[in-house]
Amino acid sequence: MKLLKKLSEIIEKIEISHAWFTTFSFSPAFFEKYVLASLFNIEPSELRRLEDYEAINEQLKTVNVKVFYDPVGLNVTESKKTTCDYIPVYFGLRNLEKMEGLFHPKVCFLFGTNKEKKKTTAYLITGSANLTHQAWGRNKETVFVDEIDKKNGERIHNFFTEFFPDTQMLLPKGWYNSLRKDNSNWIFRYIFKNSDNFDGNNILFKDFVEEKELYVWSPYIDADMINLKKEINISGKITLIPGFKNAKIILSKEEYNELSKYFHFMKDERNDIETFVHGKLWLSETKLCIGSWNFTKAAVCGDNFEAGVIIEGNFARFKDGLKELKIEDNHFMTENELKEEQLPKPNKIKFECTVIADWLKRQYEIKINTNKTLKINLPDSEIEINGERDKIVPFINIKKLGIKKIYEVFENEKKVFTGYIQEINTDYRPVYGYSSLNELLNNFSFDKDSNKRQGERYLYGEHNEESGDHYQLKTDNDYINYYSLFYLTESMIIKIEEIETIDRKEELEKKLSEIAYSGANSVEQLVTLAENWIENNIDNKLVMCWFLQNETNKIVRKINNIIKDKKLDLRELDYVKLNESINDKFEKINKINQKWIDYVRA
Known part of the structure; x- marks a missing residue:
């Protein structure tokens, strides 16, 4: 992937603080x-399981990464494995209320500090490539990459502000004033009809109105451009180089014949007609435009939100591979094929819905601007909205949220929107860890002398001579043993006591957060796994359930004693209540318990 390699080269030069994508x-x-893996120098081959992505989540705590996308173009069949912010841009709302097109720009903005020069720097990657495997790996795309100067920095700042008002807060004030001097031969350009910067005359075509010749590479072409050419009164020759997909152009024979009366068609011999050429390029004698603009009226007139760069210079070499287009009937798409290739219609949803998972408060914050009655499916619950603009919903099952980060909105039982949940205060978010209590307990069960899992001795048939009990370590997730449980309790209490001795406030809070909430072996994860185990086994393993509840609560009380903010207290379990008839069994097990406490403390 050439584009991924280019991104990696930039990452090697700068210490990134912000990475924003559209x-x-x-x-x-x-x-x-x-x-994301490239941003944080992680090999993609290392990311196989959900827990492997926790390395990325740690990095996201210090680097501001956001993806802005059109909901129409989202692949909702794919799960979200990280805490990265994916923010839909809704047309038809706020300053976008008159928009009739698509949110279509492909921009990567990287901001940070040059590692060698120790100065503020920023880079722009823009062109035709979406954030998909096809665009970065298989298609032929046009892409522009360069360091940003002061003039273009301000333009890029304004671009993000158009659809993301929080830009002003999340980027340093006047950050672009610290960039290199205005000596670029290119200018960043964005167009959409309802922008404060749109005066009705800055459509893309007018940048080339006085050019004698204009060459346009575009996979999508529409007949409305005939009327636009007449309206603007462009007298220069316009040559179109259509992109091929599966050896066909994305036009019917009738459309091609009509367009041929006003535009000249050519073929780029450098492109294999079997490969989808998705690149968009506008070329004249003195200018080159690389961006997201197709040769369609919606793109060039501002119905769509588009962006790219216009470069000054002589780029005649780009015409070297052009030859007359000789097209046969089998090079046109059928009616059904054209329907499949049609750009999606704009999302006509007339409300905005955002779901934020707040890990500090352990609740969802739902923000919605409609008076309609809607149903929202969250990862762990289902709620109804009856005209409320804001709604708070407590977490019910944090494990489900860790796995499924999607919410769905229904109106009259019909799904009208699907989006990704945004996450805040992720320092308090538990990492994706163990799938069962058995795994968590066994992780702690190490022989201190041999650095070998103590439990393995029981796996091979060893047993406690004094009590006569046999503690075989079974592989099924429903089995736990007293040794592992008592060992875990004392190990975690020792760890908490060690944390209590830390003097530096910042380090104390970090370590406390890890063991209480966010670490792989956190107390919160123990509470969740213990609760699930008790619910599944309370009918036939009552004594073990009682001990599990008792040992878990002992750890919870220990950590709660040193948490300053009582709103964050971890809850104790209260499932099992035993009568006195089984006290004899308790006395026997408590002897074993004390033995392992002595062993751990030794």
Whole structure:
């Protein structure tokens, strides 16, 4: 992937603080495994399981990464494995209320500090490539990459502000004033009809109105451009180089014949007609435009939100591979094929819905601007909205949220929107860890002398001579033994006591957060796994359930005693209540318990 390699080269030069992306088509699976991994110098081959992505989540705590996408172009079949912010851009709302097109720009903005020069720097990657595997790996795309100067920095700042008002807060004030001097031969350009900067005359075509010749590479072409050419009164010759997909152009024979009366068609011999050429390029004698603009009226007149760069210079070499287009009937798409290739219609949803998972408060914050009655499916619950603009919903099952980060909105039992949950205060988020209590307990069960799992001795048939009890370590997730449980309790209490001795406030809070909430062996994860185990086994393993509840609560009380903010107290379990008839069994097990406490403390 050439583009991924280019991104990696930039990452080697700068210490990134912000990485913001815009895209139309969006594949979260591709973005997380390749682009995010590249941002944080992680090999994609290392990302196989959900827990492998925790390395990325740690990095996301210090680097501001956001993806802005059109909901129409989202691949909702893919799961979200990280805490990265994926923010839909809704047309038809706020300053976008008159928009009739698509959110279509493909921009990557990287901001940070030059590692060698120790100065503020920023880079721009823009062109035709969406955040998908096809765009970065298989298609032929046009892409522009360069360091940003002061003039273009301000333009890029304004671009993000158009659809993301929080830009002003999340980027340093006047950050672009610290960039290199204005000596670039290119200018960043964005167009959409309802922008404060749109005066009705700055459509893309007018940048080339006085050029004698204009060459346009575009996979999508529409007949409305005939009327636009007449309206603007462009007298220069316009040559179109259509992109091929599966050896066909994305036009019917009738459309091609009509367009041929006003535009000259050529073929780029450098492109294999079997490979989808998705690149968009506008070329004249003195200018080159690389961006997201197709040769369609919606793109060039501002119905769509588009962006790219216009470069000054002589780029005649780009015409070297052009030859007359000799097209046969089998090079045109059928009616059904054209329907499949049609760009999606704009999302007509007339409300905005955002779901934020707050890990500090352990609740969802639902923000919605409609008076309609809607149903929202969250990862762990289902709620109804009856005209409320804001709603708070407590977490019910944090494990489900860790695995499924999607919410769905229904109106009259019909799904009208699917989006990704945004996450805040992720320092308090538990990492994706063990799938069962058995795994968690066994992780702690190490022989201190041999650095070998103590439990393995029981796996091979060893037993406690004094009590006569046999503690075989079974592989099924429903089995736990007293040794592992008592060992875990004392190990975690020792760890908490060690944390209590830390003097530095910042380090104390970090370590406390890890063992209480966010670490792989956190107390919160123990509570969740213990609760699930008790619910599944209370009918036939009552004594073990009682001990598990008792030992878990002992750890919870220990950690709660040193948490300053009582709102964050971890809850104790209260499932099992025993009568006195089984006290004899308790006395026997408590002897074993004390033995392992002595062993751990030794």
